[in-house]
Each structure stands twice: as C-alpha cells, then as structure tokens.
Amino acid sequence: xxxPLRAWxxxxxxxxxxxxxxxxxxxxxxxxxxxxxxxxxSNARARFTTxxxxxxxxxxxxxxxxxxxxxxxxxIAADTQVHEIVSExxxxxxxxxxxxxxxxxxxxxxxxxGGYHVMVLGVSEIPEPGATFEVVLxxxxxxxxxxxxxxxxxxxxxxxxxxxxxMDHE
Amino acid sequence: xxxxxxxxxxxxxxxxxxxSGDDGNQAPFEVSGPPRAVDEDGTGDxxxxxxxxxxxxxxxxxxxxxxTPPLPKxxxxxxxxxxxxxDFLAQTEGYLTLLYLGYTHCPDICPxxxxxxxxxxxxxxxxxxERIRVVFITTDPERDDAAAIRRWxxxxxxxxxxxxxxxxxxxxxxxxxxxPQITKRDIGDGRYTVNHATFLIAYTPDxxxxxxxxxxxxxxxxEIMEHDLxxxxxxxxxxxx
Numbered sequence: 001x002x003x004p005l006r007a008w009x010x011x012x013x014x015x016x017x018x019x020x021x022x023x024x025x026x027x028x029x030x031x032x033x034x035x036x037x038x039x040x041x042s043n044a045r046a047r048f049t050t051x052x053x054x055x056x057x058x059x060x061x062x063x064x065x066x067x068x069x070x071x072x073x074x075x076i077a078a079d080t081q082v083h084e085i086v087s088e089x090x091x092x093x094x095x096x097x098x099x100x101x102x103x104x105x106x107x108x109x110x111x112x113x114g115g116y117h118v119m120v121l122g123v124s125e126i127p128e129p130g131a132t133f134e135v136v137l138x139x140x141x142x143x144x145x146x147x148x149x150x151x152x153x154x155x156x157x158x159x160x161x162x163x164x165x166x167m168d169h170e
Numbered sequence: 171x172x173x174x175x176x177x178x179x180x181x182x183x184x185x186x187x188x189x190s191g192d193d194g195n196q197a198p199f200e201v202s203g204p205p206r207a208v209d210e211d212g213t214g215d216x217x218x219x220x221x222x223x224x225x226x227x228x229x230x231x232x233x234x235x236x237x238t239p240p241l242p243k244x245x246x247x248x249x250x251x252x253x254x255x256x257d258f259l260a261q262t263e264g265y266l267t268l269l270y271l272g273y274t275h276c277p278d279i280c281p282x283x284x285x286x287x288x289x290x291x292x293x294x295x296x297x298x299x300e301r302i303r304v305v306f307i308t309t310d311p312e313r314d315d316a317a318a319i320r321r322w323x324x325x326x327x328x329x330x331x332x333x334x335x336x337x338x339x340x341x342x343x344x345x346x347x348x349x350p351q352i353t354k355r356d357i358g359d360g361r362y363t364v365n366h367a368t369f370l371i372a373y374t375p376d377x378x379x380x381x382x383x384x385x386x387x388x389x390x391x392x393e394i395m396e397h398d399l400x401x402x403x404x405x406x407x408x409x410x411x
Contacts, residue, residue, distance in 0.1 A: 047281065050321045055277040078359060085279065085387050091350065092279055092368040092385040113282040115387050121277070121361060154325050155285060 038064025039103070039142040044149045046133070047113070048126050056118040056135055056149050057111045060103050068100035068140040069109075074149075076133045078122025085115055094119070100140065129153040230401070230408045233394040234372065234381035241371055241379035243267070244346050248307065248333040251320035256333055258305070259377070265303040266403045267373040271349070273310035273364045274322040281325075283368065283385050286392045288326040290399060298403040304330045309352045309366040311337050347371070372398070374407035 040061045048054035060069060072080045084097045094117075101116055103109050111117050118135065127133060131151045138144055243259055250256040268287065272280035284306070291299050306323055308314035311334065319332035335343070344351055349367035356362050368385040381402070383395055401408075 049274065049281050049325055050318070051275045053275045053277045079357060079361070081357070083278070085385075087385070087387055091366075092387070093365050094278060094363065095355075113278060113285075114385065114389065117278050119277045121275075121357065122359065154281075155288075 038062055039067055039139055039145065041137070041145065041147050044135070044147045046120070046127070046149045046151045047154065048123075048151065049154065050126070052123045052126065053119065053121045054123065054126075055113070056120060057113065058147065058149070060101070060109045060111070062103045062105060062107050064105065065141060066105040066107070067103045067142055069103070069137060070100035070140050071138045072118045072135055073138075074120050074133060074135045076123050076127065077120035080121075080135070081119045083117050083119050127151045129156075229411045230405075231410050232381050232401070233397045234383045235369075237371075237379055237382050241348060241373075241382075242346075243373050243377040243379070244343055246339065246343060248335050248339070249316070251316040251323070251332040251334075253316060256331070258333075262303050262305065262373065263377075264375050266301055266375070266399070266406075268302060268304045268399075269307070269371045269373065269379075270304070271307045271309050271344075271347075271366055272368070273308055273366070274314050274318050275310065276364070279368055279385055283370065283391070284323075284326045284330075287370065287395060288330075290392055290395045291327065293396070294400055294403075298400050301403045302399070305333060306330055307333045307335055307340075307343070309340065310364050311335055311340060372402055374402055376407050378407065380407050 040063060042059045042061070044056070044058035046054050046056045056072070056074075069082060072082055074080050082097050082101060083094045084101070086093050086095060097116070101109060101111075109116065120135075129151050130153075132148050133151070134146050135149050136144060136146050243262070245259045247255055247257045270280075270284065270287075272283070274280075287304065291302065291304075304327065306319065308319060314334065316332070316334055319334065323330040323332045341351060344367075347367075353365045354362040355365065370383040371379040372381045372383065373379045381398060383391060383398075385391065386394075
C-alpha cells in the first residue's frame with residue numbers, strides 16, 4: 001500500500017487533472033445561440049415523455065457582466081416556468097426560481113436533467129423527437145433572446161448527465 | 171499535512187460542482203460502510219484497491235443511503251396497469267424490489283430518476299436483472315390511470331410494474347413508508363405539479379428496505395446504483411462490515 005501522504009498527493013493530482021478537463025470542456029462550447037449581448041446559449045434541447053409537460057435544457061455562458069435568466073416563454077406551451085430543484089433529506093422538489101437563475105460575470109450555468117430547467121406545460125400536441133420549437137428567454141441585463149430548441153429522442157439526454165458542467169461560480 | 175488535506179478537499183469540492191457526474195466518485199450523501207471506502211473511491215482508481223481489500227477480507231459497502239431502522243415492506247394490494255390486483259408483499263417475495271413513487275406529469279425529477287435506473291438495468295447481467303422487480307406507484311391518482319402509467323413506464327422499461335392507487339390508500343401508504351404526504355402546487359388553468367418524496371427504496375428478499383436511492387442533483391445516481399444493485403440482486407442484504 002502507498003503511504004497516506006503519497007495517496008493524498010495522488011488524489012491532488014487526480015483532482016487537478018479533472019479540474020483541467022472541466023476547464024477545457026467549459027471553454028470548448030460551440031455557441032449556437034443568437035447574439036444577446038454578453039450571453040451565449042448552446043445545446044438547447046427539450047425532453048418530453050407522454051404528457052403535455054416537458055423540460056427544456058441549455059447552457060448559458062456570460063462573456064461579460066453577470067446576468068439573470070428571469071423568465072421564459074414558448075408559443076407551443078400554455079405556460080412556461082423556470083425551475084430549480086431543492087433537495088432536503090431524501091426528497092427533492094422543483095419550484096420556480098425566485099429572482100431568476102444567476103449567471104456570474106464570465107460564468108457558465110447548465111440547465112440539465114435533475115437541476116435548473118424550463119418547464120413547458122400544456123402543449124397542445126407533444127412534439128416529436130427531431131422537431132424544433134422556439135423559446136424566448138428574458139435576461140435581466142441582456143434582454144430578450146429567442147432560441148431554437150431541439151426535441152430529443154427520450155433517453156438521449158443520457159450523455160449529458162455524464163459530462164455536465166453544472167454551475168460554475170467562478 | 172492538514173493544509174494539504176484541506177486543499178485537496180477544497181479542490182475536489184470545486185471539481186464536483188464543476189464536473190459532477192464525471193467519474194461517479196461522489197459521496198453526495200451519507201453512505202454506509204467505512205469512510206475509508208469512500209476516500210478510495212475519490213481517488214478515481216478504486217479498482218485496484220477494491221480488489222486488494224476484497225482479497226484481504228470480504229467487505230461489503232453500499233453507496234446508497236442507509237435507512238435505519240430498515241423500512242418494512244408494505245402489505246398492500248393495489249391494481250396493476252392490466253387491471254389485475256397486485257399483492258405487493260406476495261408478488262415481490264424473493265425479489266430485489268425497487269419501489270418508486272412519482273407521477274407521469276413530472277417534467278424533470280421522475281423521468282431522470284427512472285431513466286438512470288433503466289440505464290443501469292440495461293447494462294446489468296440479465297440473470298441478475300431477473301431477480302429484480304421495479305414497481306412504480308403514482309402519487310397523482312387523479313390524472314394517472316392505468317393507461318397513462320403504462321404508456322409512460324414503457325418509455326423506460328416495459329417490465330416496470332405500474333400500480334394505480336386510491337387517494338386514501340396513497341395517504342396511508344406514504345405514512346407507512348415514512349414519506350411526507352403529497353402536496354399539489356397550483357400552476358393555473360387547473361394544472362398542478364405534485365411534490366412527493368424522491369427516493370427509490372430497495373427491498374431485499376428479507377422484505378426490508380435497508381438502502382434508499384435519493385434523487386441527486388447534478389448526477390452520480392447512476393454510478394451509485396451501478397455499484398449497489400448487482401450486489402443486492404446477487405446476495406441480498408449483507409450487513410456492511
């Protein structure tokens with residue numbers, strides 16, 4: 001067995017390696033969102049199951065000052081809400097984000113399964129995988145942006161759970 | 171040494187926030203078993219250490235959250251999606267029974283949780299999967315009829331058992347399971363979301379739920395279940411040593 005000190009150094013090295021990969025991934029985003037000043041949106045996708053309720057996910061990157069995603073709307077849905085997940089004990093609960101989703105200056109936030117998401121509800125028809133629809137995002141600073149969301153085959157978001165970047169507070 | 175330790179811990183914390191789900195090496199909630207095992211996982215090269223410790227002494231450590239005291243299996247008869255009665259105790263006897271309560275209009279948490287479970291089962295040895303029964307009970311009796319539940323579960327796995335339930339029975343079942351009562355949040359136009367407990371209970375063939383799998387923000391749930399479910403399916407419950 002390695003000595004405890006050696007083990008800690010290996011742990012530190014592993015942590016640094018992962019950190020480096022994380023940084024690289026974060027810098028490797030391909031921006032396909034439209035220009036909204038200093039906010040870039042990428043990887044916009046939607047997941048529907050068998051009901052008229054779905055979830056929209058995307059990555060937000062600030063290339064300038066901090067901002068907040070305060071609301072979203074979509075023509076295909078009767079209502080749209082920006083949600084967060086709150087966990088307590090063994091239970092998690094989604095609820096509207098009070099004051100919007102904060103994006104730090106130069107920061108990066110991912111909306112992804114099990115975290116921040118835009119809930120779309122009351123769609124008149126469940127969109128087919130491969131279809132697209134528009135969602136209008138309202139940022140406190142950057143203002144209004146329209147993004148095109150791709151409807152995923154159910155289960156395809158699989159990979160995103162595995163290499164998600166989460167919230168970058170730095 | 172202490173400073174180094176703190177540095178590494180702080181660094182890891184940053185990494186986990188920034189890249190959670192990357193390596194399945196989180197221990198995001200209290201886990202059973204010796205803390206040492208968790209540290210080893212954190213190094214990212216647990217295969218060698220796990221193998222060597224397995225040779226030294228047969229140790230069991232689960233990554234799910236330990237329920238103490240263990241949860242007794244409910245003795246309840248409900249209705250499955252074929253309309254047949256389902257005697258929960260009798261019809262899950264001898265299986266590793268994974269119970270989840272949720273609702274089909276759930277946009278994010280429930281589909282994510284069950285999708286992770288279905289991916290784990292898909293990748294598992296089919297002989298072990300045969301020893302597992304996944305049971306879903308709706309927390310939204312008003313909207314979730316048998317057909318709605320069946321259609322929804324088929325997205326994940328057509329072998330998942332779906333059960334409808336009367337509101338009164340649901341209420342007593344939740345109490346029995348130690349879960350909070352459901353609450354609805356009105357979101358206008360007669361629509362609502364349902365707040366419910368979000369953990370999967372794993373009942374081993376001793377008819378007790380020793381381990382639960384709470385929903386995890388930011389991933390990692392799949393790796394935890396990937397580790398535990400084959401162990402529980404193969405050996406049943408073994409007290410962590």
